[in-house]
Structures are given as C-alpha cells and as structure tokens.
C-alpha cells in the first residue's frame with residue numbers, strides 16, 4: 081500500500097471517522113501510517129481537513145501540494161479550496177451538497193455552486209461527484225456520507241487498498257449496530 | 273509492546289504512564305489538552321490527575337508532589353507557561369526530587385493562540401533542559417527519557433512539541449500496561465536548606481545549574497535525539513559543503529523536500545535537545561560544511577546557537593535562516609515553503625507546485641462563529657441593546673466569547689490575555705471616567721485569573737460592570753470541568769465554587785444572576801445595574817448548547833414573516849438564513865434558544881424553549 085489522501089469538509093461532517101477508517105485499513109495490513117487532523121475550535125461550521133499518508137518511508141504526516149492520490153471532499157467549496165493538494169492524475173471524490181456559511185448571507189463572498197462545480201469539472205480529469213441526497217434517501221440515513229465517499233474512492237481505483245480491507249476496518253472500528261448500514265454505504269456507489 | 277495508532281498528545285501521555293508518572297496537573301489549552309485527558313483515561317485507578325484552576329497552580333501542585341518524590345507531569349500551552357513562569361523560574365533553582373516533566377505545546381501559525389512564543393527560548397531563559405520531538409514516535413520516546421534525566425539531575429525538564437506533532441497521528445509501538453514502571457514516592461523529607469529558597473541558596477545553585485548545563489551540552493552531543501549526517505558520496509560536489517540544520521516537524525519537511533529535489537545526501541544536523549545545545553556535535557557538523565541553512569519555526573534558536581559555536585571556535589561558516597531572511601520570520605512552515613527555501617539556498621529549480629489554483633471562483637469563507645443557540649450571543653446582545661448609543665467600552669477576554677467581536681454583534685473592544693478584560697477596563701476608566709466600562713469574562717477564565725482583577729477593582733474604587741458569562745464549562749478548549757462545575761478530572765462530584773459567593777465575599781453589594789435568553793429581563797438588569805456606582809456584577813447563566821443538547825426548534829411562519837431581516841442582521845445566528853424573501857431556520861442547527869423569537873418585530877418565529 082502507498083497512498084496520500086486529503087479529506088476535507090465542514091466541522092461535524094465525519095471527516096475524522098473516514099480518516100480513521102483509512103488508517104485502520106493500513107494498520108490491518110501492517111503498513112505504516114501517519115495522519116494529521118485540523119482540530120478546530122469547539123464551534124461548528126469551520127473548514128476541516130485531514131491528511132493520511134500510508135506506506136513505508138513517509139516522514140511528514142502532511143501531504144505535499146500536488147501529490148495527493150485522492151482528494152475526498154464532503155463539500156464542493158471545500159473540494160475547490162483543497163484542490164491544489166491533488167496530483168495531476170489524482171482522483172477527486174466530491175459530495176455535491178453545499179454547506180452555506182452565515183458569512184455568505186451577511187455580506188461575505190456569495191456561495192456560487194455552479195461556478196464551483198464548473199471549476200472542479202474543468203480542473204479535475206478524474207472527478208467523481210456523489211449525489212449526497214440520492215445516497216441518503218437510498219440508504220435511509222444522511223450520516224454515512226463519509227463511508228459512501230470511501231466506497232466511491234475505492235471503486236475508482238484511486239487507492240492501492242481494496243474494499244475487503246476497508247470492510248475489515250469498518251468491523252474493527254464501528255459498533256455492531258451500525259455495521260450493516262455502513263457496509264451497504266460502502267457498496268452504494270458500486271451498485272448505482 | 274504493542275502497536276497503537278496515536279495522536280502525538282496521546283503518545284506523550286502513554287509515555288509518561290510507561291515512565292511511572294504518579295501526579296499529572298494542567299490547565300487546558302490548544303494544542304496541549306489531550307495529554308492530560310489521555311493520562312486520566314488510560315491511567316484511571318493508578319494515578320492522580322487534576323485540571324488545576326490555572327497553570328501556576330498546576331506547576332506548584334506538581335512541584336510539591338515532586339518534592340515528595342513522585343514522578344509528575346505538568347501540561348499547558350505556550351501562553352500557559354507564562355502564567356506558570358514564576359514558580360518555574362524559582363523551582364529551577366530549588367530543584368526537584370521525583371522526576372518532573374513540563375509538557376508545553378507551542379503553536380506556530382499561530383493556529384489557536386495569541387502568541388508565537390518559543391518554549392526553546394524559554395528553556396534558555398529559565399535554564400531548564402528541553403526536548404523537541406520531530407514525530408509522534410519520538411515524542412513517546414522523549415517523554416520517558418525526560419523523566420530519567422529529570423530524576424537524575426534533580427531538575428524539571430521541558431518536553432515542548434508543536435501543533436503538528438501534538439495533533440499528528442502515527443501507528444507506533446508502545447509498552448504494555450503491565451510493563452509500565454512503578455515508583456514508590458519516598459515522601460517529603462524536611463530539609464529547610466533544600467526546600468526553602470533564599471538568596472544564599474540561589475547564588476550557590478545558580479552556579480551549579482550553569483555547570484550542570486555545560487556538562488549536559490557535552491552529553492547531549494551523544495544523545496540519539498540529536499544527529500548529524502555527512503554529505504553522501506553520490507552528492508554532486510556543488511552541494512557537498514552545504515548543510516541544513518533543523519528540528520521538530522521541520523525535520524520531516526526537510527526530508528520530504530530533499531527527497532523531492534533528489535538531494536537526500538545533503539548533510540543534515542537534527543537538534544532534538546535545543547537547550548543545552550549539543551555543542552560538540554554541532555562543531556563536528558560545522559567543520560564539514562561552508563554554509564548552513566537553519567530550517568526552524570518560531571525563534572531562530574538553532575541559528576543563534578550555531579552562530580555562537582562559530583564565534584567561539586573561530587569557524588568561517590555562513591549561517592543562514594531567519595536572521596538572513598532566508599526563512600520566514602513568523603508563521604508556520606510547510607513542506608512547500610521548506611522546499612522553496614532549500615531550493616533557493618541551493619540555487620536549484622523547483623517545478624511550480626500549486627498549479628490548480630488558477631482561475632478559482634471566489635469561495636465562501638467560514639470564520640468560526642458562536643454556535644446557534646450559544647448563550648454568549650444572548651448576553652452580548654442584551655448588553656448591546658441596554659447600552660444603545662451610550663459611551664461604553666467592552667473589554668473582552670479569552671474563550672468562545674471572544675467571537676462576540678464579530679459582525680453583527682461587535683461587542684468585544686479589547687482582548688489581551690486570560691483575565692485581562694477586568695483589569696484593562698479599569699485602566700481605561702482611570703483615563704476616561706465618563707465611559708461606562710464593562711468587562712466580559714467566562715466562568716473558567718474567572719477562576720483562572722479573573723478573581724484578583726475584581727479584587728483590584730473593588731480595592732481601587734473603580735466604576736465597572738463585571739459581566740461573568742457562566743456557561744458551566746470551559747467550552748473553547750473542548751468542555752473541561754472547572755471549579756464552578758462541581759466535577760473534577762478524577763470524576764468526583766465535589767461542592768462547586770459559587771461565582772456569586774466569591775463576588776459577594778470580595779465585597780460587591782450588587783451581584784445579579786440572570787438567564788440571558790430572558791431578553792427583556794436581561795436588558796433591564798444591565799440598564800439598572802450599570803447605573804450603580806462602584807464595582808457591580810451580572811452573572812449571565814445558561815449552559816453551553818454543546819452540553820445541554822436541547823430538543824426544541826424554532827420555526828419561522830412564512831405567512832407571518834415580513835422579510836425585514838431583523839433577526840439575521842441583529843444576531844448572526846448560523847441557523848438563520850434568508851430565502852425567497854423570508855427568514856428561514858436550519859433545523860439541524862437550531863437549538864430553539866428563542867432569541868430570534870424575541871427579536872422578531874411581528875412575532876413570526878415560535879416553537880423554541882428557553883433553557
């Protein structure tokens with residue numbers, strides 16, 4: 081395994097669990113792993129990022145710009161904000177559901193979703209947009225978007241790990257009662 | 273041994289437990305907080321852990337325990353060390369018996385702090401040896417080594433880590449619990465010539481400390497946390513006499529940058545013990561190079577130390593770094609900035625890295641905001657409404673409530689350091705007594721360093737309205753208990769310290785406690801109390817919504833809403849937004865605090881429930 085992954089989103093969206101599952105998957109195969117998380121202030125609504133680096137010989141827990149194999153974005157504007165980390169032929173998996181901050185309503189820069197999506201489309205060759213609302217209604221929960229995105233990333237072939245080790249990681253990390261939901265979330269993108 | 277995926281701070285706590293720590297005391301502060309929390313969790317039933325009321329108290333509690341022979345750990349952030357500086361400076365002269373490690377988190381950037389101070393510099397000033405880890409694994413190893421050194425030398429020892437190590441994660445091997453060391457503390461042995469600091473003792477110990485540090489500087493040259501590599505044989509000769517000196521997380525950035533440039537063989541000096549500085553090792557390194565680039569964050573500590581070695585030994589090596597403008601004077605380094613600085617230094621080309629940023633559309637900004645339903649919003653808004661256009665000054669303080677400075681509240685005119693709101697307001701009063709002076713202090717801040725400020729105001733006859741924002745927690749740093757909560761870090765329920773009783777005990781005649789969500793009552797209370805002479809206090813009491821998890825939601829009736837935007841403009845609650853000419857509420861965020869219901873001029877919002 082050798083993967084550089086940047087995850088991004090807005091506080092409270094579950095980026096931390098997704099990065100934990102990736103690290104657990106590496107550990108299950110005895111591959112070294114380092115990670116870095118922005119641990120923001122208590123307030124919700126700020127931008128959050130996690131970096132995960134899997135493989136031998138990694139020294140910094142942070143991914144260098146232009147070298148991420150995978151950018152996993154829980155929010156379109158955050159995907160654009162972190163896009164410079166992605167390597168030229170890297171994969172971006174992006175949820176299409178925007179989280180609009182108060183600042184866009186009270187005089188800050190407006191949230192122009194179309195412009196942001198166009199920007200992503202024109203700058204990322206291997207862009208996978210996940211329809212978050214469709215996924216939530218199909219799965220009956222909006223809380224497993226993180227695992228849906230992980231499934232999309234695995235399915236895209238962006239990572240050197242397979243879905244089996246991620247299933248093991250889910251078993252290792254999550255309580256029994258959430259297993260079924262998360263396992264079907266992992267397969268959601270493959271099936272649609 | 274077994275492998276765990278650990279945050280740097282968790283690794284530090286586990287290292288301390290493996291070293292047999294018995295007493296842990298600290299005060300929360302990002303990015304240090306998880307050390308103490310992890311020590312409490314993983315050491316439950318074995319050790320004593322406390323959230324002290326501030327860092328000075330923590331340092332003194334730990335010192336006492338170390339006098340009695342226990343292994344002790346203090347945790348705080350870098351500005352916390354300023355608060356604990358008084359005991360620490362003297363403690364270095366007195367010395368300790370049990371091993372004592374002071375873990376301080378530095379914060380280049382700064383990402384969540386007021387200053388960019390460097391604990392390596394503080395180590396030089398206080399003469400306390402310091403370890404500076406470059407990775408999670410090294411942090412684990414260093415804390416154990418720090419305990420050994422402390423106990424051997426009878427001195428406190430710093431472990432200073434920066435945010436990227438504190439909050440970095442790594443899968444590392446750690447000791448199994450049954451292999452953790454145990455210590456029997458001998459207990460306090462009376463000896464006034466040792467434990468009572470006097471000028472006579474200080475002058476003797478001062479010289480001893482200087483001699484000890486000179487000896488440690490020699491010993492540290494062989495310490496595995498320091499290393500110096502020579503130029504590899506395949507390195508192009510143009511680079512063979514150009515070295516890099518670095519430390520902490522910058523060591524990993526340097527390695528990444530050198531790998532990207534294909535120059536892994538460059539000579540590198542890594543300094544894990546910046547004070548006492550490993551002079552012999554540095555001298556050997558300097559003798560093999562003509563130039564050195566110092567890749568450091570915060571102060572140019574290694575850079576100055578190398579200059580000193582060059583001066584002392586008459587070496588003609590060019591030392592470059594912050595003092596020569598080769599490195600940024602402030603802020604955090606990144607892999608990219610280090611790569612650029614090294615490429616410039618070596619005069620090699622780097623391909624431009626960030627290529628995807630061009631023609632990016634404007635992105636929304638996400639500054640931190642007070643949560644939907646935060647009681648601080650209601651408190652600030654009440655004072656704002658009460659004071660209207662009067663001549664006022666609002667001296668704020670440090671906590672979630674610093675965010676009251678943001679538009680549209682604009683209710684924080686000053687913010688300096690913890691506890692300063694109360695005292696800064698007094699200074700302003702002495703210069704312009706016709707200004708209505710207010711201070712805003714959180715409950716945890718009140719206990720940490722607010723009380724003496726109120727005593728000062730009362731003693732010195734100031735006209736001041738002291739507002740205490742009591743949300744029953746230390747919210748900003750992740751909801752730690754404090755003396756007013758009636759819970760300790762050991763999980764015991766204890767008698768809470770009453771803020772109201774403390775204020776009355778000082779002598780204040782007027783101390784009123786109000787629920788800030790009772791908007792009309794809150795406004796009239798501020799109007800009435802602020803007119804009284806002398807020092808008076810209002811305690812706005814309502815719990816942080818992150819703790820109370822309310823269920824009610826407020827809803828805007830689209831047919832009643834007249835689209836005036838008053839709720840949005842006045843409050844800046846993140847749950848409120850405007851759509852199709854009407855105000856709307858994001859139900860996933862709303863806590864039903866009812867503040868907007870009370871602000872709406874036509875009563876179009878309902879459904880919430882005041883806590």
Ligand SMILES: Cc1ncc(C[n+]2csc(CCOP(=O)(O)OP(=O)(O)O)c2C)c(N)n1
Nearest residue numbers: 301352670671672714715716717746747748
């Ligand atoms: C000397 C010092 N120690 C610690 C900190 C870290 N810190 C920032 S805010 C805060 C406490 C805030 O708690 P409180 O006053 O209750 O306000 P709240 O966040 O709950 O609104 C602390 C400990 C600091 N900034 N300075």
Ligand code: SF4
Nearest residue numbers: 643646672747816817
């Ligand atoms: S965490 Fe609590 S105190 Fe801090 S902004 Fe949110 S509600 Fe307010």
Ligand code: SF4
Nearest residue numbers: 645845862865866868
């Ligand atoms: S009741 Fe109004 S002010 Fe309070 S959280 Fe809900 S939307 Fe915000």
